[in-house]
Amino acid sequence: MRIQFVEAHQLAGIQQRAPRVVMALGYFDGVHVGHQKVILAAKKQAVKQGIALAVLSFFPHPKSVLQRQAIHYLEPIEQKAQKLEQLGVDIFYVVQFTQELAQLSPDCFLEAYVRKLRVQHIVCGFDYTYGHKALGNTDTLAVYAAAHRIGFTAVRAYKWHGEKISSTKIREHVRRGDVRTLPQLLGTYYTTKYCQVTGVLPYYTLPQQGHYHVLIDTGSTFIPCLATVLSATKVQLHGDEPSLPQLLTIQWIEQAQDVKIYA
Ligand SMILES: Cc1cc2nc3c(=O)[nH]c(=O)nc-3n(C[C@H](O)[C@H](O)[C@H](O)COP(=O)(O)O)c2cc1C
Ligand SMILES: Nc1ncnc2c1ncn2[C@@H]1O[C@H](COP(=O)(O)OP(=O)(O)OP(=O)(O)O)[C@@H](O)[C@H]1O
Incomplete structure (x- = not known):
């Protein structure tokens, strides 16, 4: 193309x-x-x-x-x-x-x-x-x-639950942290690119602050991980982040309920 x-x-x-x-x-x-x-x-x-x-x-x-x-x-x-x-x-x-x-x-x-x-x-x-x-x-x-x-x-x-599917509606789901329904609207997991040094890349939007189950796409494998959105630009990954590349593709699966994170 x-x-x-x-x-x-x-x-x-x-x-x-x-x-x-x-x-x-x-x-x-x-x-x-x-x-x-x-x-x-x-x-x-x-x-x-x-x-x-x-x-x-x-x-x-x-x-x-x-x-x-x-x-x-x-x-x-x-x-x-x-x-x-x-x-x-x-x-x-x-x-x-x-x-x-x-x-x-x-x-x-x-x-x-x-x-x-x-x-x-x-x-x-x-x-x-x-x-x-x-x-x-x-x-x-x-x-x-x-x-x-x-x-x-x-x-x-083209509708979902009687309502026209729109980018505006999808942005509202992201803002609410409701990423679980997004594959039905997008056809894929909601996906953002993230740099471990500078934060989320321009023109992507992170879900609202909270804990999420995510998949990290390293290019060769998908690593399941727990992620905390700390702000509009920053995410903390819990687990093996030092071994991950600096530039990550994060697929947002669902909000993690009742999570306790120990530093
Ligand atoms: C030449 C041109 C002029 C436009 N002028 C206006 C405008 O004055 N006010 C407005 O709200 N949108 C304006 N738009 C935006 C369109 O209404 C529309 O949002 C855009 O074409 C994208 O279409 P979509 O939102 O259906 O994808 C203009 C678009 C074009 C192509
Ligand atoms: N659910 C839908 N079913 C059929 N056509 C759609 C649908 N959503 C958008 N389109 C069409 O796709 C094209 C791109 O639309 P646009 O970028 O405005 O999407 P949108 O989801 O309606 O965005 P926004 O919520 O920002 O208005 C336009 O031709 C629009 O009419």
């Missing part, structure tokens, strides 16, 4: 080199099972048409730019990219989200960042929004696509 960062001033050159694609649209923080439905629907189209599959996302998160709200990201671009590659994505466009970009009307955005990137078919979820004041939605997208003879699929809501 190729990762193509897109800044406004590079757009013309990127458009010239762009291959014909089916494109999935959205931010996709965590690449949860709802997102996976969207991307797999797009993959199906791409295979049918015999062309590449692209995902067009942003960075930073629109909310962090527009509402100046600190986003507790579920994962950085690199981990999102790995998941997208596993789902069969060929090109990952990461558009720099700026105040200027946010001024673009829905149609101007589609013209510059979608049609001119040679899109043959657009896929998004039922609630995708785009363009200034988030005025574009699946209805306007359907009209635009029909007018330009571009295919369009809107994927219906």
Whole structure:
């Protein structure tokens, strides 16, 4: 998979080199099972048409730019990219989200960042929004696509216990320390990267303070371990931590009840 960062001033050159694609649209923080439905629907189209599959996302998160709200990201671009590659994505466009970009009307955005990137078919979820004041939605997208003879699929809501699965909901589970339900929403254990010297790596969010059963993925084995989240950035591992590498991948299994830790 190729990762193509897109800044406004590079757009013309990127458009010239762009291959014909089916494109999935959205931010996709965590690449949860709802997102996976969207991307797999797009993959199906791409295979049918015999062309590449692209995902067009942003960075930073629109909310962090527009509402100046600190986003507790579920994962950085690199981990999102790995998941997208596993789902069969060929090109990952990461558009720099700026105040200027946010001024673009829905149609101007589609013209510059979608049609001119040679899109043959657009896929998004039922609630995708785009363009200034988030005025574009699946209805306007359907009209635009029909007018330009571009295919369009809107994927219906994928729910869990009657509620749409969303990155926002998953962030709430993480904040509450309720990591046990996350595999049902993410399709995998909630996973963060952690440096034993500097703490959690940027753009990951630790569960709330408390004790957890975790798996440490060292690259060659998974080591079950007890971990205490001490703060928003620090974790204490109980056990063999001196023998562990400095950079760890931590898979969060569940909160540990009634744990007594002896120093
Ligand atoms: C060109 C453009 C302009 C946008 N302007 C706004 C805006 O003014 N206000 C807003 O709340 N969101 C704005 N957004 C963010 C979108 O509504 C939406 O959050 C983003 O496209 C990611 O879609 P998703 O959250 O469905 O994945 C804009 C998005 C794009 C692509
Ligand atoms: N549960 C879902 N079922 C179907 N499509 C979804 C679902 N969740 C998100 N999508 C679609 O996936 C794409 C990416 O969505 P987005 O990044 O906004 O996810 P989200 O989980 O809704 O995030 P947030 O909670 O931050 O709004 C969009 O096209 C969106 O419509």
